[in-house]
Amino acid sequence: MQLNPAQQAAVEHRGSPLLVLAGAGTGKTRVITHRVAALMDEGVPPWRILAVTFTNKAAAEMRARMEKMCEGKVDVSQLWVGTFHSISARILRRHGESVGLSRNFAIYDTDDQTRLMKRVFKELNRDEDQVKPRAILGHLDQLKNRGLTISQVEQLGLEGFMTRLVALLGRRYEELLRAADAADFGDLLVLAVKLLEKAGTEQPRPGAQLVDVDPVIGLKRRFLHVVVDEYQDTNPVQARLVELLSGRAQLCVVGDDDQAIYGWRGADVSQILGFPDQRPGCELIRLEQNYRSTGHILRCADAIIRRNEGRLGKTLWSELGDGSLVTLRACEDEREEARFVVNEILDALNEDIPAEEIAVFYRTHAQSRVIEQQLTDRGMRYAIFGGLGFFERKEIKDTLAYLRLLQNPNSDLDFTRIVNEPARGIGDTTVGRLTALAANRNVSLLTIARAPEEAGVSGAAAKRLHAFVAMIDELAARLHAGVPLGQLATEVLERTGYRDALVHEGSDEAEARVENLDEFVGALTDFVQEHPDQTLADYLEQVSLVADADGGGRGEVRAVRLMTIHSAKGLEFEKVILTGMEEKVFPHSRVIAGEDAAREEGRRLRPEERAQIEEERRLAYVAVTRAKRQLVITWAKRRRLYNQEFIGTPSRFVRDLPPDSVRGRVPGVVRREAMAVPQGLSLPSAPPRAPAPVRESSWNSDIVYDEGVAAPARRGPAAVGGDAPALYKGMAVRHRQYGEGTLVGWDGTGSNVKLAINFPGVGVKTILARFCEPL
DNA sequence: GGTGAACCTCTTTTT
DNA sequence: GAGGTTCACC
Missing domain, CATH: 1.10.10 (Arc Repressor Mutant, subunit A)
Incomplete structure (x- = not known):
């Protein structure tokens, strides 16, 4: 496929800074890979090109594409491709001494x-x-x-x-x-910036030789071209890092302000918005032709995103035709939703859509469980992206802690993690004593553990500690003797008794853990084979920076994908099923809380509250634009989440969908938000009915649906007549004796529902619902 | 002093 | 539903 004129321009632009505003599905990755390939064609050495991506997945993909494109022509492995964090780690590994980190941090x-x-x-x-x-x-x-x-x-x-x-x-x-000798994720960026900022500030000594020049200065001058992907999601330190590394380089940033979804992590959209103004001669190129999605999907995406203010504005268009309508489905509860999702997956498989081209999205990890359950029940394979990854499992983290401690005897955190894992009679009290003395003398726990008597640990405990230290020393000697990593891990698991302890436990869970450990040892062995020159530190770094375990190739390749919308960023699928589209699920309740507070206090939204809601909207936009040909959106009228029952009203994003592009009725105006209902309150499975007239004096008059979409909470406490009360906090209620008040909570079921009502001047009273009437 | 069982709370999104 | 914390028992 040829590049279109805008893409071509983005690939070929040279000489001044470049901002590529790339809408969803407009071939952004193609532009970046072509640009880098073109640079190398022009003779720019690969080691003088830096490409920064947001996730490891994206980095791996870019490298793969580049390799394919440049087959044999250039040594692609010389390119610097990575995430902000991995690039920072790489720099610090080499030059981190001056900011207090050793090579093996x-x-x-x-x-x-x-x-x-x-x-x-x-x-x-x-x-x-x-x-x-x-x-x-x-x-x-x-x-x-x-x-x-x-x-x-x-x-x-x-x-x-x-x-x-x-x-x-x-x-x-x-x-x-x-x-x-450790750094957290934030440190990686901050310390790399510090290192680069420091370099070159000291005056060279008179008569200094070239070899004396700080190698970090070389790093700042190294790159001739820097390309940054997903620039809308960079935070100020990341932007600073880019700045420092492109001292000599031509800088090209790529991104989409409509897809900025990491504000909560400190990302600052204004960095992409202000990019051209801060750089004289900066070229701005917009990519607006979408190659991914069919028309109806794009129209839905546009209907959602157009309601945001403060965007640069783009209009995506496509030559792919209208395609099929977007399916919207109202489900009774989360279990029916899960069943529906599985049926949709089966439909797609029957249409010969490959499993890995089908994805299920949800706002939070907690929502995945029901869907997983349903998939398992029906014997379907699936792969979860993100969430608790392989390397975050306890047994793996424990093993890693042993390895890290061998590598780095100062790592107290690892020491405390495994000193009594498996249980070897070294408990909290003992460790507490060690910690106290270690803090006092400012030495590591392992050092103190060598002479536990000085810390007041005596008798059996001291004996056990001596044995523990001896064991660690032995294993550390094996590491330094150059025993291959896979072998070393096996020895650690044997020698520490970790494996035996699990085997003896005998439970299914323990068995699964043993399997995981075997897999881990296998992965370690593979790693050594593929990268014979790399050390344990290299491996540990790779592990800590790779959040999800999809890279291991552990079987689930031909499986349906489940993921949060955040982890779906940058991906695309033939069929996308977007679940949980209810107020308080998506947009998330934390965000809606701001709106509620503002309404209660009778004020306008604060800028940060508005920004949060706009971010949720962009997230919805990201979700919708992942779909190539089929998009299914579901919401549930009832949902059990966090062990609580919620009544669901369709998300505002659903209500924004253009009816002409949707199969299934788009819910009409809903003027009240979803709310939590105490467990046990009987909820309806009543067939759809005509909506109640607005403002009728019945409990649910505040929720109005179009025909065809069943209204929730039709039936409720019998005492209140035929129709159910849709209770919500802040609702106006009248009581014969106390007068008018506001509902602040409720409890009980059936005719025993008690309302907590705040009466002005009286305070909060608890009253049976049947003695009150809605206003 | 250590270990295991029963209870409690707390739930966004990620490198 | 998982993680942590507290408590009673060895």
């Missing part, structure tokens, strides 16, 4: 971070009930995303409980990280 994932922060809480005597360790880490990460250090925040003099707490705990957390 560890990368801590979210789980490691939490464990470390919990330790800080304990050490500084902080109560986890007031502020959660994760919350502190969240704030800390936001700082890092913006490129701020704790000292800078303190200098800003931002007073406030949270700021002070973050500073206090964060500082100690960082100290412990450095002491353990």
